Amino acid sequence: MSTDTYTSSVERSNVLATDIAADPGMYRTLTGERPTGPLHLGHLFGTIRERVRLQDLGVETVVVLADYQVITDRDAIGQVQRHVYDAALDNIAAGIDPDKSTIFTHSAVPALNQLLLPFLSLVTEAELHRNPTVKAELAASGRALSGLLLTYPVHQAADILFCKANVVPVGKDQLPHIEMSRVIARRFNDRYAAIFQEPQALLTSSPDVPGLDGRKMSKSFGNAITLSMTPEETAQVIRRTPTDSDRYISYDPDTRPGVSALLTVAGLCTGKKPESIADEIGSAGAGALKTLVTESVNSFLAEHRRRRAELAAQPGYVQSIVRRGNELANETAEQTLREVRRAMGTHY
Structure with a gap:
């Protein structure tokens, strides 16, 4: 990303932050993580505290635990159910209020995933290959490029657009994902009907949290202080x-x-x-x-x-929160999918 492009992104983000503070009820944010293991201090400082801040301002907050995306760069899904419930616990313990915000799992919302087909028709293979996150994840995995990893940015666009989120808190390295979501929204609106807002990136100033060996704190590096440790x-x-x-x-x-x-x-x-x-x-x-x-x-x-x-310690508590979040996310996704089908002429 060029310096001029990043400077423009910062300027737009500053204007957005001012607008959010003035009228938070006009905004909905989508944020989340892949439940690949226990959350750690890097998650808390990097993303969770920012989503709690937005929620407390009055921004409608949707948190996706993207369990399908666990296998974008690995062979097995692991103890994904446990990791989902642990991530939900950590988010709530950090301040996410289930009565104000929605916590849901990607795989439990079929209508969200049905958006992938029309969205994939709106991007080219070259655009997917150019995405820097796809390149970085591919290099880190040491594996052949899977179809799921190649289309990872479109999955993220579906996560954002299904609930019509109009603000997404990100770091500098995630700006290309937001741009992909904006491109998909714009192309769908131009080709079919104006259904989607183009989501805006809210650049966060979250600190870099190093792992205990000096590298980036990461579950895969084994250098993390997890939030669930005693x-x-x-x-x-x-x-x-x-x-x-x-x-x-x-x-x-x-x-x-x-x-x-x-x-x-x-x-x-x-x-x-x-x-x-x-x-x-x-x-x-x-x-x-x-x-x-x-x-x-x-x-x-x-x-x-x-x-x-x-x-x-409350029996069934976290399971009930995720279940309720899945129900709410399904209602939203089904409504959006109905709108998409009507716009495309595929409602029968």
């Missing part, structure tokens, strides 16, 4: 984090990735700058650093964990 498990995973032989603690991500990652995590959880934390620890060594990080993370997550455990 305080003891958190202490263990931090204690095992490799650092280096220099006893004096300093913040230098390039040459000291392990130490710097721990400092960054502590900074996010305490609101302090990593450099300041490094200065406080000084020559006390990696042991003191790990103790401080453990205390910072456990203190930051204490209320989340308390709320999560409280919800998990």
Whole structure:
């Protein structure tokens, strides 16, 4: 993406943020994640807190747990049901209110997935191959390009457009997905009838949360602090984090990735700058650093964990929330599909 294009995106996002603050009831947002494993601090800082903020402003919020998309870059779907329910628990514990927002699973909404056929007719193979996320996911998977991965951006467009979301919070690297959704909406409206708004990207300023080895925090890297960990498990995973032989603690991500990652995590959880934390620890060594990080993370997550455990202890609670969300999403998707069929002349 060129600098001029990104600058324009930032300017549009700033205007959008002002409009949302002035009249949040005019907006609906679609956001979510793939339930490939336990959610971690990266999810909390990167996406969940922003969707809670929008919900609390008064923006209608729809959260998709995209279980079908788990197999875009892997051979098996794994313990997807468990991961769906755990993700729903973490979202609610973080502040998503099921009475205000909808949490649903992709596979449970057939009408949403039926939108893929007409949407796929609106994009070219070349446009799909150019999508940077498809390229990145393909490179990371080490597998042949599947049809599902190639059409991943169209799946995301269906997620956004089925509920007619008009604002989608994203980071810079996800802007191409929003543009694909805008292109599909525009082409459908031009070819058939004006049904869809073109969704707008709300650029988030979420921090990069490093994993405990200095790479991006990721379930697949095994370097994450998950939201469902106990305080003891958190202490263990931090204690095992490799650092280096220099006893004096300093913040230098390039040459000291392990130490710097721990400092960054502590900074996010305490609101302090990593450099300041490094200065406080000084020559006390990696042991003191790990103790401080453990205390910072456990203190930051204490209320989340308390709320999560409280919800998990209620028999059938999270299942009922997802079931109700699926019912609401089905009603919305079926209405949208009826409109699409009428526009295309395929209603019988």
